[in-house]
Amino acid sequence: MARIDAHLHVFAKVSSEFPRETTQSCPADREEPVExxxxxxxxxxxxxxxxxxxxxxxxxxxxxxKHCLKTYEGKFRGIGLVPAECDxxxxxxxxxxxxxxxxxxxxxxxxxxxxxxxxxxVKTFDTYPIWKRAAEKDYVLWLYPRAVDxxxxxxxxxxxxxxRVVFNHLMICPGEGRFAWxxxxxxxxxTPMPPITRHSLTNLFQxxxxxxxxxGQYAFSKEEYPYTDLAAWHQTLRGKFGSDRLMWATDFPWxxxxxxxxxxxxxxxxxxxxxxxxxxxxxxxxTAKRVLRFR
Numbered sequence: 001m002a003r004i005d006a007h008l009h010v011f012a013k014v015s016s017e018f019p020r021e022t023t024q025s026c027p028a029d030r031e032e033p034v035e036x037x038x039x040x041x042x043x044x045x046x047x048x049x050x051x052x053x054x055x056x057x058x059x060x061x062x063x064x065x066k067h068c069l070k071t072y073e074g075k076f077r078g079i080g081l082v083p084a085e086c087d088x089x090x091x092x093x094x095x096x097x098x099x100x101x102x103x104x105x106x107x108x109x110x111x112x113x114x115x116x117x118x119x120x121x122v123k124t125f126d127t128y129p130i131w132k133r134a135a136e137k138d139y140v141l142w143l144y145p146r147a148v149d150x151x152x153x154x155x156x157x158x159x160x161x162x163x164r165v166v167f168n169h170l171m172i173c174p175g176e177g178r179f180a181w182x183x184x185x186x187x188x189x190x191t192p193m194p195p196i197t198r199h200s201l202t203n204l205f206q207x208x209x210x211x212x213x214x215x216g217q218y219a220f221s222k223e224e225y226p227y228t229d230l231a232a233w234h235q236t237l238r239g240k241f242g243s244d245r246l247m248w249a250t251d252f253p254w255x256x257x258x259x260x261x262x263x264x265x266x267x268x269x270x271x272x273x274x275x276x277x278x279x280x281x282x283x284x285x286x287t288a289k290r291v292l293r294f295r
Contacts, residue, residue, distance in 0.1 A: 007249035020055030057081035069101030104140025169216030
């Protein structure tokens with residue numbers, strides 16, 4: 001059985017070797033190095049992981065991610081970012097992916113109409129060139145769409161059924177003005193449960209190329225661990241997509257202080273206690289191994 005943490009972040013202190021953007025949560029002198037992650041993984045028998053770029057979308061800002069992928073080749077897969085105003089997104093994607101460690105790219109805004117009743121011509125969407133290049137080069141697209149972009153997702157997925165798509169963080173789409181930081185310095189997103197955007201997204205189960213990350217629970221729950229107010233939504237995703245299209249993830253490093261890496265490893269048995277052995281194996285790693293082609 002593979003055990004894969006399918007979504008997390010690592011970053012170095014700002015330096016000439018590892019430039020990055022700084023934010024309130026990631027000031028210049030903060031670091032969450034990959035070796036610190038690997039200690040938690042080893043302690044809890046996690047074999048591999050997906051490192052998602054943080055700290056900027058420019059090519060040079062991916063330096064630490066590329067360093068981690070090269071230093072620990074085979075241990076990780078990488079998800080990069082594309083600058084919002086990139087004139088040649090395909091070339092940017094190819095340049096980042098040329099070493100083989102970065103296998104996909106994370107998108108937020110879809111760049112299409114925000115009116116769900118507007119004409120949906122995907123060739124006019126700002127992200128159309130990204131989807132087109134993903135289809136051409138077999139890149140994964142890692143989606144964390146805004147609520148206003150939820151209706152557009154189905155049109156892009158329908159246009160590119162060959163692109164592997166992974167919806168982040170329980171397929172929940174943050175609404176405008178709903179983002180904050182909690183007392184532990186973690187993202188906190190005020191959203192009703194089940195999410196209103198479910199009406200736009202859960203029917204995407206019909207597309208076999210769509211998977212969902214079971215992650216980020218701390219950001220959406222109104223309760224402390226084990227976030228039992230999210231249990232029904234986990235069961236809904238299980239029922240819609242099946243365990244072979246669900247992936248478990250911790251969202252390291254935001255969970256280290258509270259509730260702790262080990263509690264996240266055990267979270268699926270808290271929220272979906274009736275998992276069969278096969279379902280547990282799928283969610284805890286086999287789906288990620290197959291879909292993301294870990295060796």
